[in-house]
Amino acid sequence: xxxxxxxxxxxxxxxxxxxxxxxxxxxxxxxxxxxxxxxxxxxxxxxxxxxxxxxxxxxxxxxxxxxxxxxxxxxxxxxxxxxxxxxxxxxxxxxxxxxxxxxxxxxxxxxxxxxxxxxxxxxxxxxxxxxxxxxxxxxxxxxxxxxxxxxxxxxxxxxxxxxxxxxxxxxxxxxxxxxxxxxxxxxxxxxxxxxxxxxxxxxxxxxxxxxxxxxxxxxxxxxxxxxxxxxxxxxxxxxxxxxxxxxxxxxxxxxxxxxxxxxxxxxxxxxxxxxxxxxxxxxxxxxxxxxxxxxxxxxxxxxxxxxxxxxxxxxxxxxxxxxxxxxxxxxx
Ligand SMILES: NC(=O)c1ccc[n+]([C@@H]2O[C@H](COP(=O)([O-])OP(=O)(O)OC[C@H]3O[C@@H](n4cnc5c(N)ncnc54)[C@H](OP(=O)(O)O)[C@@H]3O)[C@@H](O)[C@H]2O)c1
Numbered sequence: 648x649x650x651x652x653x654x655x656x657x658x659x660x661x662x663x664x665x666x667x668x669x670x671x672x673x674x675x676x677x678x679x680x681x682x683x684x685x686x687x688x689x690x691x692x693x694x695x696x697x698x699x700x701x702x703x704x705x706x707x708x709x710x711x712x713x714x715x716x717x718x719x720x721x722x723x724x725x726x727x728x729x730x731x732x733x734x735x736x737x738x739x740x741x742x743x744x745x746x747x748x749x750x751x752x753x754x755x756x757x758x759x760x761x762x763x764x765x766x767x768x769x770x771x772x773x774x775x776x777x778x779x780x781x782x783x784x785x786x787x788x789x790x791x792x793x794x795x796x797x798x799x800x801x802x803x804x805x806x807x808x809x810x811x812x813x814x815x816x817x818x819x820x821x822x823x824x825x826x827x828x829x830x831x832x833x834x835x836x837x838x839x840x841x842x843x844x845x846x847x848x849x850x851x852x853x854x855x856x857x858x859x860x861x862x863x864x865x866x867x868x869x870x871x872x873x874x875x876x877x878x879x880x881x882x883x884x885x886x887x888x889x890x891x892x893x894x895x896x897x898x899x900x901x902x903x904x905x906x907x908x909x910x911x912x913x914x915x916x917x918x919x920x921x922x923x924x925x926x927x928x929x930x931x932x933x934x935x936x937x938x939x940x941x942x943x944x945x946x947x948x949x950x951x952x953x954x955x956x957x958x959x960x961x962x963x964x965x966x967x968x969x970x971x972x973x974x975x976x977x978x979x
Contacts, residue, residue, distance in 0.1 A: 650710045650748035651959045656697030661967060662960045663695070663711050663747065671745075671752040675725040678755050680717030680735065684771035685746040687954075687962045687975040688713060688803075695963075701900070702886065702926050703741050712746025712977075713739055715753070716761060716770045726755040734761045738774040740929040747959055747977065757929035762942035772948035772974035776807040777937035779927040783808075783858055783880040784815065786923045791816030793855035796847065798869060800836060801827035802971050803948075804860050804882065809834040810946050811937070820854070822847050827972065830949065848872055859884060866922075867914055875919040882925060887912050890924040949973030 648670050651663040673679045690713055693699050716736040719729050729735060737757040745751045761770045789795065794817065797808050801823025812819045813835035821831055822840040832839060840847050851872040859869050862883025870879055887908020891901040908924065915922035951973040954962040959977060966975050 648749040649956060650745070651712070651956065653695055653705075653709045653711045654707055656695065656700070656707070658696050661692045661695040661963050663963070665957070666708075668710070668748075670750045673721060673723050673752045675723040676754055676756070677723050677752045678719050678726055678729050678735070678758060679721040680715060680751050680753055681720050682715055682717045682746065682749055682751055682979050683734075684716040684767040684979065685712045685977040686714030686771040686773075686775060687959075687966050687977060688775055689966055690775070692963055692967050699926075701903070702894075705744075710745035710748050710751075712748070712751075713744050714771060714775045715739060715746035715751055716767045717751065720750070722755070729755055729758055729760075734767075734770075735759065736761050736770050736774050737931065737934065738778050738927060738929045747956065749956075749979065754929070756931050757934075758931045759934035759938050762938050764942060764945055765947070768950055768953055768976045768978055769948055771976045772803065772950060773807070773937070773941065774934055775927055776804050776948075777811075777941070778930055778933055779804060779882060779925065780808045780811050780858070781933045781937055782927060782930075783882070783923075783925050784811065786880055786925065787856050787878040789815050789817060789856055792818075794818040794820065794853075795856040795858060796851060796854045796869065796872060797821045797836075797858045797860070798847070798865060799823055799842075799860035800831050802860060803974055804858070805831060806834065806948055806973065807937075808858055809836050810944055811940065814940050814944065817856070820847075820851065824970070834946070856880075858882070866911060870911070870915055870918055870920060870922065873918060873920040877918075877920040878923065879915070879920065880923045880925050881911075884908075884922070884924055885911055886924045886926070887922065890926070894926070951975050953978050955979075 800821030888905030
């Protein structure tokens with residue numbers, strides 16, 4: 648089969664190579680998917696640049712791609728929840744990615760059924776962002792009636808986070824590129840901040856929850872707008888000790904992440920708030936829950952550009968260049 652492989656970690660080159668490899672074999676708990684679409688994410692480029700090596704130390708060469716939609720072609724003898732011919736999707740488990748290929752073997756615990764109202768391309772925009780939001784909200788144990796600030800809500804994460812936050816009964820304040828203001832208001836944002844003209848840290852305070860998609864200096868700024876007892880989940884800030892413990896990393900890695908995240912943990916403690924870091928994991932049960940909410944709300948993710956598998960490197964460049972108006976997707 649055709650597959651797109653990462654052969655070397657390189658900060659300056661995110662290109663994948665086209666290879667012909669054997670169709671994967673499944674174990675008793677896996678399903679074999681004929682891939683119909685795959686989401687392209689900033690994470691794919693981060694993996695190529697070696698930026699997540701400490702979190703997931705992949706052995707190269709590696710078939711890339713984290714997010715998949717496909718038709719079940721075969722199932723292992725212990726798989727009873729899915730059958731041949733079903734349309735399913737997943738954020739692939741961290742230790743067995745490979746969505747940029749004609750076939751992929753997926754542990755059935757990562758899979759969920761694709762809601763009928765979504766096309767394959769639309770569905771490819773769902774698993775990673777939906778699970779990210781679910782896992783962030785679960786960490787903060789968000790409660791109805793409270794307020795959340797979602798930074799960069801005009802991107803892919805925001806497109807899921809805003810409707811899910813509204814479905815949880817939260818008041819949503821978001822920041823982002825003003826070109827997309829109406830789109831995020833249509834998703835349910837109650838208040839919009841144009842990041843190019845307004846500094847949210849001057850206008851916002853007493854916020855219950857923050858979902859930080861920006862990282863860097865912005866994480867500290869977002870900590871400062873929380874009320875005492877508030878919580879922030881960062882998708883781009885420093886991983887900390889609590890994260891390493893949750894991931895059941897060995898002691899030396901817990902120590903290392905403890906040092907890396909020390910500064911943000913300390914700043915959070917000074918403000919009497921809690922800092923969390925999330926690295927989104929596969930979870931078919933959560934994805935099914937998210938799918939049920941999406942199917943009820945009939946929310947269609949925004950799609951930016953669709954590429955063929957042969958144009959994967961253009962798709963990765965597109966994602967690397969930013970200014971996303973929705974998801975970049977590979978259609979098979
Ligand atoms: N840790 C995890 O598990 C995890 C999971 C999912 C995503 N992520 C990370 O989360 C980040 C966001 O993902 P995404 O898919 O939503 O990205 P995206 O689709 O590229 O969207 C980013 C959005 O943020 C806007 N933006 C840029 N700078 C901003 C600022 N200073 N203030 C407010 N908005 C700003 C962008 O507007 P412009 O058009 O002006 O650029 C764009 O609309 C990525 O870095 C991704 O790697 C992490």
